Structures are given as C-alpha cells and as structure tokens.
Amino acid sequence: MQKRVVFNNRLLPYLLLAPQIVVTMLFFFWPAGQAIYQSAYIPDPFGLSSQFVGWGNFEFLLSDPYYLASFKTTVVFSTLVTVTSMGAALWLAVMADRVIKGSSAYKTLLVWPYAVAPAVAGVLWLFMFNPNVGLVAWYLGAAGYDWNHVLNDGEAMGLVVAASSWRQISYNFLFFLAGLQAIPKSVIEAAAIDGASFARRFWTIVFPLLSPTTFFLLVVNIVYAFFETFGVIHTITAGGPQQATTILVYKVFSDGFVGQDLGSSAAQSVILLVLVGLLTVVQFRYIERKVHY
C-alpha cells in the first residue's frame, strides 16, 4: 500500500489531495447526501416547505406499478443487451483468433464503435428504423412487415437493445480476444490431435478457460446497460411507447426533471445507489479472487 521511503512534509500531502477531495465533496458526497435527505420528504407543490415522510417515498415506489414495471423493463433490457453484445463479440473474437493473416486489420475495423457515444448510436439506429423514412423500416414494409417502434412496445425494446448492443460489441470483443489469445495453443492442439471437433474443443476447453473474462464482462455489461444507455433511450424512444423502454435511470430523469417529483426521484436515486454499491462489491470480489490465482 505504501512506500518504505516517504517524504516528510506536513502540509504538502493535504494540498495535493485538496482538489480531488473538494470536487468529490461538492459534487459527489453533498448531492448523494441530499438525495438521501430528500428521499425522506415530500416537497409541497410550490417548493416552499416539505413534509417528512420517513420511508414513505420508498413504500410508495415499491407499490407503484409504474416503478415496478420500470424495474422489470430494466431487467429485460439489460439481459438482452448483455446477451446480444457478449454473444456477438465472442463469436467475432473466436473467428478473429483463428485467422492469421489480417487479424490486426479486422481488429481495427471492429474496435472503433467503442468510441461512438450511446446517444450517437441511438441516432444512427433511429435513422435506419424511422417509420417514415428509415431504409430498414421501408424494406421491412416492402416485405410485408409493418415496422413502427413509436407505437409497438416490442419493436421499441428491440431497437434500443440493438443500438445499445451494437456500441458495446467492440469493448467485449477486445477483452474476449485478449482472453482467447492468452490460452496456450498447445492445450487446444492436443485436443485437436485427439480428434476433438472445433465445437467440442470450444465448449470443453476454450469456454471454461475464458470464464474469468466472461464473468468480468458480465458485470461490466450489466453496469453499462443500467447506467450508460441513457443516451440511447433518450434519442430513440424517450422511454416510450407509454413506459415500455423506461429503464430505472431514465425514470429518475423523467420523474425528477420532467415530472418535478423530487421526493420520488430522490428515493429512486437512493435505490440506484444501493444497486451500484452491490455491483461494485461484486466486481471487487472478482478482482480479489483473480489476485489470489
């Protein structure tokens, strides 16, 4: 944790830490404290006073069908995003690992979507599937399928999942490829000599050896789907139709800023804080285990 050789200076370390600590206090701990405080109150409509309700906001939320629906939407959404983007990335990584010629060109061509902002990914996919002018929507129409994600819940969900997964594939691809390349080739060759088919080698040798990478990516992708896909949802569906794509983070935003329901929004923030905390603990447990290997 620390050096044997250290400098002796009473004031300097505090000065060096000051900027980080000040910013952290002002913009992290103070707002988080405010969220916890506000979650126990209901402000009156004019914002002049607020009434202490204790766990009232939480009790209300947990019996509110809209909030529970948003919970379910988040679970469905993040499961679909995680499975789609990890599945596609693993498939591409396995192939990229097999090729010898041109693998770095493939890597470059697959890595760049990571740099595309979720909101930009949203606009790109919205354009292709726009019910009026979108190219894919038009060809679907020509093929007899009437695409309209503005009205259809399932299509809206499909579209936000596609845009969110598209952007995350490159991240997963990089880590899967690194994981695959770390597996000793001799192990796989030995199995090949024994006559194991590619599929069999993959499921019995490669996939189990990849499990640390897979687990790590699982946590990262869930965090991504929960918290970083706001831009995708806001640009494509704005949470609709009705509330079909309102994930938890989107609901904090729409209740807090659009609906001005501050007590409820604060309570939702606190619930999300607990979720992030749990995910962080899971992540660190995993890293700890990796260190012990």
Added chain:
Amino acid sequence: MSGMVEKRGLGTWLTHIGLLIGIAIICFPIYMAFVASTVTQPEIARPPMPLLPGSHFIENYTAALTQGINAPVWQMLLNSSIMAMGIAVGKIVISIISAYAIVYFRFPFRMMFFWLIFLTLMLPVEVRIVPTYEVVAGFGMLNSYTGLILPLVASATATFLFRQFFLTVPDELAEAARVDGAGPIRFFLDILLPMSRTNIAALFVILFIYGWNQYLWPLLITTKPEMNTIVMGIKQMFPSGDDIADWPVIMATTLMAMLPPVAVVVFMQRLFVKGLVESEK
C-alpha cells in the same frame, strides 16, 4: 503460429467470410448515415432512400458547420472539444497528485482520504442527477464550461491507476533523490512525471472519449443552444411537431460528432487498448 494440426483451407475462408459479414453489419449504420449526409432532404423524404452516396456532400456539411439548426455545428464541436479536453486534463492532474500524496507521504487521515475517493466509484452522475444539478445551479454554473467540466473531474479510477503505477516504481529512486537533496516537488516533476508518460497518454485517450461522449450532464446544464455539446445537440436538431427532420444536415452532424473520438481510437489504438485494460483493473 501455423502449427495448428487441423486442415486449413475451406475453414479459413469461412472464418474470413464470417468476420467480413460481422464487420459489414457493424459498419452498415455508419454507411447509411454517410449516404444520407450526401443527398438532399427530398431524396430521403421519399423512401426508399438511395443506397449510394449523392453529390451534396460539401453543401450539407457546410450547412451544418456554419448554420446547423439551433446552433452552428462548429460551435458545438468547439464546446465538445473544450469539455473533453478539460475533463481529460483535469482528471489526470488531480488524480496524479492525489495518488502521489497517498503513496509517497505518511500523514493523519491518509486512509480516510483513500476511501473517500474510492467511494466515488459508486456514485455515477446518472444516479445523483437531480441533487448534483441543484448544487451546480446554486453555484451559478449553468451554461458554463466550469459547470460542464468541474463536476466530472474527480476520478477514483485514474487515482487508482496512478497509485498502482507509483507502487511499482523502485524505492531507490526516491531514496537517491532525497540523498541528492531533492524535495518532494522536484522528485515528482523531474522523475515521477516523466516515468508516467505512457500511463498518462493511455489514460488521456480513454478520458477524452469519456468526456466527448457525455450526454446526460450537458443535456441538463446547458439550456442555451450556443453552449450545447455536439453529442447532446444532435437530439435538439429534430423538429418537435410533425415536420420532417432535416436528415442530411442531422446525419452530417452525427458523423462529425463521432469523428474525433473514432479517430483517436483508430490512430492511437495501442494506447487506447492499454488505457482500456488498465482502467478496468
């Protein structure tokens, strides 16, 4: 490398074809956006839109850059650049000095500070939007670069990365510096900082992309179009009613919004991968 025992040939071809199909699917949305940015609006409004680029490239990009829809795109690009640079440089500076304090000094409450920084990992902006907005509004920082940058510059990840790196620096270096009579600031500037070059560069690439791609935060605190960043400004370009959006200009803007971070990833790929892997440790 080619020591694989199994027969190559058809399998290799299939692998290449599979990869190319994957790449084609991944690149398709960008290609369509590019086509849309080179045609006229009526061509898009009467579907199906063309599949090959048109001849209005310069026209559409000029229109976007100089006029845009709410604000000219050059201004949003400038705002994004300032925000991304401010966040990347700010995070690196305050993280490297706090990591230095934690590793190279012994002082009361050291561990408390360490945990305070650590806890911020659990507080993403998305989770505390309303109260953070209130704090920033209270400081009068709405519609300002300070408001865009300052709340996002604390970084537990960058602090840990530098801490990790400093711990691998041999103790003899600090010892030698002390024997030579160099103080802590000299040692930091002359020895530690030059040694951290690659780490700083790798982190810069990741943080620049992070800053550039911010969406929710600028959406909340910039209400004036001339303070919009490009990533959040695109959504504001869509008409609210039934009017047909000016797709060619919007798509030209979308491509310009992704160009800087994509260029960073493509041209600094090695640093990018290093930064990505290290910041996840």
